[in-house]
Amino acid sequence: xxxxxxxxxxxxxxxxxxxxxxxxxxxxxxDRNFAEEVTFYLSAKQALKKEIITEKKRWFKELAEQNSSxxxxxxxxxxxxxxxxxxxxxxxxxxxxxxxILFIKPVSPSQMAKQYIEKKLQRxxxxxxxxxxxxxxxxxxxDGQLEVALEKFKRIVQADSSNFDAKIYSGIVYLRLExxxxxxxxxxxxxxxxxxxxxxxxxxxxLTLMKRNRPGDKLEAKQLLKQVEQNDLEGKKTAKxxxxxx
Amino acid sequence: xxxxxxxxGRIGMETNHTYFILYFVFINLxxxxxxxxxxxxxxxxxxxxxxxxxxQNGPERKKGEEHLFHRYAYFIQQAVYKYSLSREDAFDVYGxxxxxxxxxxxxxxxxxxxxxxxxxxxxxxxKCVDLLRKRTTNKQSIHRTVSISDLLAQFTDPSKTIIQxxxxxxxxxxxxxxxxxxGDSCRRLLLLWADGYSDKxxxxxxxxxxxxxxxxxxxxxxxxxxxxxxxx
Numbered sequence: 001x002x003x004x005x006x007x008x009x010x011x012x013x014x015x016x017x018x019x020x021x022x023x024x025x026x027x028x029x030x031d032r033n034f035a036e037e038v039t040f041y042l043s044a045k046q047a048l049k050k051e052i053i054t055e056k057k058r059w060f061k062e063l064a065e066q067n068s069s070x071x072x073x074x075x076x077x078x079x080x081x082x083x084x085x086x087x088x089x090x091x092x093x094x095x096x097x098x099x100x101i102l103f104i105k106p107v108s109p110s111q112m113a114k115q116y117i118e119k120k121l122q123r124x125x126x127x128x129x130x131x132x133x134x135x136x137x138x139x140x141x142x143d144g145q146l147e148v149a150l151e152k153f154k155r156i157v158q159a160d161s162s163n164f165d166a167k168i169y170s171g172i173v174y175l176r177l178e179x180x181x182x183x184x185x186x187x188x189x190x191x192x193x194x195x196x197x198x199x200x201x202x203x204x205x206x207l208t209l210m211k212r213n214r215p216g217d218k219l220e221a222k223q224l225l226k227q228v229e230q231n232d233l234e235g236k237k238t239a240k241x242x243x244x245x246x
Numbered sequence: 247x248x249x250x251x252x253x254x255g256r257i258g259m260e261t262n263h264t265y266f267i268l269y270f271v272f273i274n275l276x277x278x279x280x281x282x283x284x285x286x287x288x289x290x291x292x293x294x295x296x297x298x299x300x301x302q303n304g305p306e307r308k309k310g311e312e313h314l315f316h317r318y319a320y321f322i323q324q325a326v327y328k329y330s331l332s333r334e335d336a337f338d339v340y341g342x343x344x345x346x347x348x349x350x351x352x353x354x355x356x357x358x359x360x361x362x363x364x365x366x367x368x369x370x371x372x373k374c375v376d377l378l379r380k381r382t383t384n385k386q387s388i389h390r391t392v393s394i395s396d397l398l399a400q401f402t403d404p405s406k407t408i409i410q411x412x413x414x415x416x417x418x419x420x421x422x423x424x425x426x427x428x429g430d431s432c433r434r435l436l437l438l439w440a441d442g443y444s445d446k447x448x449x450x451x452x453x454x455x456x457x458x459x460x461x462x463x464x465x466x467x468x469x470x471x472x473x474x475x476x477x478x
Binding site for chain 1: 461
């Protein structure tokens with residue numbers, strides 16, 4: 001029988017010649033005793049494998065008890081979970097913070113003024129085709145040459161002291177150059193031109209005060225904006241929006 | 247993915263933080279292959295050491311198995327939280343996972359296309375789900391028969407059928423009982439053989455003179471077991 005076991009063992013270890021392998025399988029089909037021996041060989045191996053698994057499981061239990069790895073796990077896992085919760089909390093906080101910044105947080109008057117200047121006073125409307133000195137000065141302004149533009153506007157005012165547009169543009173250039181006091185001089189003077197159609201001087205006066213932001217400027221600017229709104233002056237729509245955010 | 251991206255990926259993976267995030271994503275993808283298609287294999291040094299040890303039969307293998315068991319033991323607690331398993335069940339599933347992983351590593355089924363952790367977690371997750379499924383379909387109480395089908399791969403179909411029919415008649419309880427009666431040295435020798443050790447490796451582990459001596463002893467032990475089993 002041991003001879004057969006050796007033969008069977010050789011087959012499963014792949015030590016037989018292909019012809020012998022064929023004969024081996026034919027013998028299984030023709031010799032029941034041999035087939036039973038082969039079955040026993042495999043069954044024994046399988047039973048041993050089950051034993052190995054049982055022993056390994058027992059060994060794992062011993063390892064767990066000896067090393068208390070499972071108790072360590074208890075500490076690790078909540079930390080990992082906490083990390084996930086912390087990440088989620090951070091994301092939610094960021095969303096709320098961004099929402100607050102974008103939609104809820106009140107904007108200061110000086111920020112509103114800054115945004116308006118950046119958005120609305122970067123360029124002046126020019127009339128295509130007309131080549132008078134005012135248009136020329138406005139082109140210079142739009143090219144970003146503020147000082148040169150200012151000189152051109154001032155020359156027009158010197159030539160014609162009643163030129164409302166040249167004066168208002170001079171005030172705007174001073175505002176862009178952050179020379180607020182000079183800008184205010186122009187706008188305050190122009191506020192007196194009550195008969196002028198669509199006079200934005202009061203609005204620009206308020207805008208300059210908001211941007212300058214010295215003590216008392218905000219309060220005065222607010223009063224001026226109220227005037228713009230109540231008297232239906234140029235800039236009424238923006239004044240109303242700013243007053244709502246104030 | 248180009249080489250530059252790959253290098254960048256590897257550099258990124260060097261930091262534990264990125265490493266954790268990537269694994270967190272991989273694990274939740276629940277598809278080992280999908281998770282690694284866009285990244286080259288990344289096996290940590292200690293993972294490689296575990297695999298290498300398991301592949302060496304002898305004391306190194308035991309060391310590798312022990313290391314592997316400890317390495318991901320925290321999965322047990324995760325199963326308690328995630329799948330609402332009892333600690334005992336989670337431990338059993340984890341034990342099964344490690345045993346299965348060891349077998350697959352030895353067979354060469356682990357192709358290192360993902361990290362060892364991802365791969366083992368996948369096995370563990372599947373086993374947890376299997377257990378839950380068995381519970382919900384009340385199949386847990388069904389008696390589990392021992393099958394030798396795994397060992398029949400090399401047979402042609404007619405031989406397979408004959409052997410399977412004969413194996414179905416095996417009294418497994420008696421066979422296991424007889425295994426405990428063949429003596430300690432025989433039992434240890436046969437256990438190593440069934441665990442995939444070669445005769446040479448058994449000789450080194452159990453301090454036999456040569457592999458041939460092991461082979462002779464092994465066949466004698468098998469004969470003894472057969473004799474005991476037949477006498478019942």
